[in-house]
Amino acid sequence: MDLIEYETILPPRVRNRLREFGVVMDMARLPFAYLRPRHKAxxxxxxxxxxxxxxxxxxxxxxxxxxxRSGFNVRTWGLGLNDASMSRLYPRVRDRVRSEYERYGQPVILLGWSMGGVLAREVTRDHPEWVEHVITLGSPIIGGPKYTIFARLYQSRGRDLDQVEERIKARYRKPIERPVTALYSRTDGVVSWEACIDKWSPTVEHREVASSHIGMGFSRKVFDILLDLLDDVVEKKADVN
Structure with missing residues (x-):
């Protein structure tokens, strides 16, 4: 791990930040996403x-x-707003995943957007037996908030972002043992795309998408990619069984 050097990462460019307003068009086109036929439950x-x-x-x-509508059994996390407090949210997400696993006796699929993906990865790192697969959308897995547009906000609150980055790097000494698919966009206006690339974890596969950061949660194209990924996860699970 010490031999791997990340390039100098810069905050998202201004033109990428402006592209975030394109989410309005993503929302306008979204109804067409629901016209696809239902898949098998x-x-x-x-x-x-x-x-x-x-x-x-x-x-x-x-x-x-x-x-x-595509046949999957989906739950949202039910924990209110994500305030990016790992110390507060991590145990709550961990308990949420454990409860789902223990209740149904099956590992879950975690799909996290941005900071949600960071939480999904860390719970999976510590409890791989509860998780089948992790999918992240524009998640800053390097540097935490350091390489996002929220960096100055964190600094104004007295957070040492270099120290945060070092703590995150230390976590990589314990590898993630479950498959992770990381979606990222070079036009992301919130998180520097380089900060979404995990060069340390052998179980991570990266997939580039054409989307703004906010648009990942509303883009029909991204939704279709996610559906294909989930179909692959289901098929692989069926082959194993």
């Missing part, structure tokens, strides 16, 4: 959706509706 494959910083279950409604 897969009630055993339970998915928990985790929202990004400053968001809650409401932000996940369009994606949840799409996946349910």
């Amino acid at each position: 897969r009630p055993k494959h339970r998915i928990i959706l985790l929202p990004g910083y400053g968001a809650g279950d409401l932000s996940l409604k369009p994606l949840a509706m799409f996946l349910r």
Whole structure:
């Protein structure tokens, strides 16, 4: 791990930040996503959706509706707004995932948007037996808030972002043992795309998408990619069984 050097990562460019306003068009096109035929119901494959910083279950409604119409058993996290407090949220997400696993006796699929993806990865790192697969959308897995547009906000609150980054790097000494698919966009206006690339974890597969950061939760194209990914997870599980 010490031999791997990340390039100098810069905050998202101004033009990428401006592209975030394109989410309005993503929302306008979203109704067409629900016209696709329903897939075969897969009630055993339970998915928990985790929202990004400053968001809650409401932000996940369009994606949840799409996946349910595609036959998946989907739950939003039910923990209110994501305030990016790992010390507060981590144990709550951990207990949520454990409860789902113990109740149904099946590992869950975790799908986390931005900071939600960070939480999904860390719970999976510590408790791989509860999780089948992790999918992240624009999640800053390097540096935490350091390489996002919220960096100055954190600094104004007295947070040492270099120290945060070092703590995150230390976590990689314990590898993630379950498969992770990381979606990222080079036009992300909230999180630097380089901060979404995990060069340390052998179980991570990266997938580039054409989307803004906010648009990942409302883009029909991203939804279709997610459906294909989830179909692959289900098929692999069926082959194993």
